[in-house]
Amino acid sequence: MSGLFGTFNVATRGMSAQQKALDVVSHNIANANTEGYSRQRATMETTRPFGMPSMNNAMGPGQLGTGVQISSITRIRDNFLDYQVRTENGTSGLYQGREKFLTEIEGIMNEPSDTGVSTLLGKVFDSWHELSLHPESSNSRTVVAQQSKALTDELNNTYNQLTKLKGNSQDVIKQNVVDVNSMLNQINELNQQVISVKVGGNEPNDLMDKRDLLVDQLSVKFGITIDKKSLGGEDIKADGYDASLVKSINKDEVSRFSYVSSIKPTGTIKPGETGDYEVTYYKNGDMTSEKNKATLNINLTPQQYKELDQGRVLLADKEGNAIDTAGVKLESSADFTNLALFKPQKGELKGYMSVQEDIDNYVDQLNSLAKGIAFSINAVHSGKSGAADDKLMFFVNKDNKTTDGEKDINAGNISINEDITGDPMKINVGKGDTPGATDGNRALAIASLRDIRLNIQSINNTTTREQFLTGGNNKFSSEPDPVLGVKTISSSVNGMTVSGYFTDIVNRLAVQTQEAKRIVKNHEALLSGLDESRTSISGVSLDEEMANMIQFQHAYQANAKIISTVDELLDVVINGLKK
Known part of the structure; x- marks a missing residue:
């Protein structure tokens, strides 16, 4: 239909299209600060024109346009950038999880400090050296007992704090399991809503934004694989697993x-x-x-x-x-x-799981250190290579009340023999096998253990004093040292000093922590760049939206002016012809 009424309809369609475009602009501006929101765009297209090819108008002047309509309202999104962000989220999440707990382990180790294990070890050996100079002094003996107790207390505390930290990491894993299951349920529900809206012929832009935001958050937890399906559906799996976590079809057959x-x-x-x-x-x-x-x-x-x-x-x-x-x-x-x-291959869950292995390793190394200290000092203190013959051990397992006080000793239970703390004069100081000797040679031999390379790294949970001193390169002398007159321990070619072993533990921890921090920093920069690229495409620019608003406003006013003009022309045709 042509004529003035056709022109009227063209203008009406124009006003309707510009109004819908203004609605889209208004929606964009309202959600300018909404997390995960993708800006939307109203796509306009011409409506079906008059003068389609037919027998009647084959020789006519051509087609006559009938106006404009909104064909779709689409969101602006780059799927490749989404893929890149989610891939990097997994790697970043892995090292963020590791950095969080490795930093806490550093705090527990408390090195370097005046109250850390390394400093206390030095004070223990210093106190034994001082005792060798003043073997008759009860004060020097008391200092040895108290400095040794301070060391065992710190080992106990470090062990307990590491054990508690492992429990905390498991609590975090539990909470992540709850959060992940909640995310998956929400994604599954949104997936079905997206499909139902698509079936109705509409674009579920806001629903897809919500789903994408949840998928982004899920990708931080562990690596995911997304399979795009028809009608906007998505199937989601964990990297390396065939089990579906989200399915567009058979939505209940998920893990x-x-x-x-x-x-x-x-x-x-x-x-x-x-x-x-x-x-x-x-x-x-x-x-x-x-x-x-x-x-x-x-x-x-x-x-x-x-x-x-x-x-x-x-x-x-x-x-x-x-x-x-x-x-x-x-x-x-x-x-x-x-x-x-x-x-999982990556993500926060992988980070929390891997750091538990690190905690277990540090606990094992701390236990080896405690055993090495106890076995070596007890052996020289008693002159016995086996615990069975040792009637007055210096270091004991405080939880073990049996005759073998060294049984199952570790960093969590190592302590000073109560008989010695109650009476420091029972400490063996000289050449004799009984307490009270005043030559100080035995105390000097114990102080010399500071520089003896012990094969501590070979110690495990079942190692005994006898195995430690007869295996590897550590040998407990069968005869007294010709100079000191007491039995001593020879250095191991492949061994480490007690202080050196602990310093090695701290150094490895520092390297691991620095590596995690470095990778986190690098991936934060990478993710920041990717997020900036994604925002430049999907984010709302208020300047751009204001420009569009003015454009659509003027187009709306122009269409309204056409309607006003057509109204005047119709008035001339209808009312003016009567005159």
């Missing part, structure tokens, strides 16, 4: 995560030894109700125990029931080789 709260031996074995364990986990990590609690009986080797203890996260079905690697629900028992233990 979730559960948290292992405890691993307890069921027999007489100690934690970490080969045997049967009762593994308790909470479905979906929700520990607010005992209804979510479930147990599995699993036979574990020391290495498998360590993997499960440091990992703590199980793949599960949607209800949180643990599954095997084939996706089958586990009832009451499981084979560890088939257990679907979640081992």
Whole structure:
């Protein structure tokens, strides 16, 4: 239809299109500071023109336009930049998680400081040297006992703080499991809403923004793989795993995560030894109700125990029931080789899991240090290479009340023999095997241990004093030293001094922490650049939106002017022809 009424309709369509474009501009401006929002754009296209080719108008002047319409409202988004950001989020999350806990380990080690283990070690050996100069002095003996107690107290405290920190890291993993499951449920729901809106022929821009924001947050937790589906749907998997976490079709056939709260031996074995364990986990990590609690009986080797203890996260079905690697629900028992233990390749979860291994290593090294100190000083103090013959040990396991006071000694339980703290005069100082000798040679031999290279790195949880002093290159002399007149320990070619061993621990920690900080800093710069690029495309520019607003406003006014003009012309045609 042409004529004035056709022109009227063209202008009406123009006003409607400009008004919708203004609505889009208004929506952009309102969400200029909304996290995850992508600016939207109204796409305009001409409506179907008059004068389409036909028998009647084949020789006409041509097609006559009928105006404009909004064909779609699309969001501006670069999928490749999204992929890059999410990939870097995983790597950044890994080292941020590591940096957080490695920094705390540095604080626990408290080095260098006047109250750290390194300084206290020096004071202990200094006190023994001073005692060798004044063997008759009860004050010098008391100083030895007190300085040694200060060292054992610091070792105990460091051990306990590291153990507590490991527990804290596991609490963080548990909370991450809850958060991840919540994110996945929200993404799954948004996925279905996006598809339903797409089926209706509309663009679910705001829903897709919410989903993308959650996916960005999820990519920080662990590496993810996204498979784009029809109608805007997305399938999401963890890198390296076939189990779907989000599905656009069959949305209930998805996996979730559960948290292992405890691993307890069921027999007489100690934690970490080969045997049967009762593994308790909470479905979906929700520990607010005992209804979510479930147990599995699993036979574990020391290495498998360590993997499960440091990992703590199980793949599960949607209800949180643990599954095997084939996706089958586990009832009451499981084979560890088939257990679907979640081992992310990157992300915060990977960082928290890996730092537990670091904590375990530092605890083991601290235990080796404590054993090395106890074995070497006790041996020279008593003149015995084996604990069975030692009737008055200097260092003992405070939790072990048996005759073998060194049994299972570590950094957490090392202490000074109560008989010695109660009566420092019982300290063996001279050549004789009984306390009270006043020549000071034995105290000098103990002070000399400061410079003896001990094979401490070979010590493990089961090492005894006899094994330590007869294995490797550390040899306890069978005959007294010709100069000192007491039995001593020879240096190991491959060994380290006690202070050097601890300094090596601290140095490795410093290197690990600096590496984590450096990578975090580098990835923050990289992510900042990627985020800036993404913002330049998807972010709202108020200057640009104001310019668009003025453009659409003027177009709206111009279309309104056309309607006013057509109204005047129609008035002439309808009312003016009567005259």
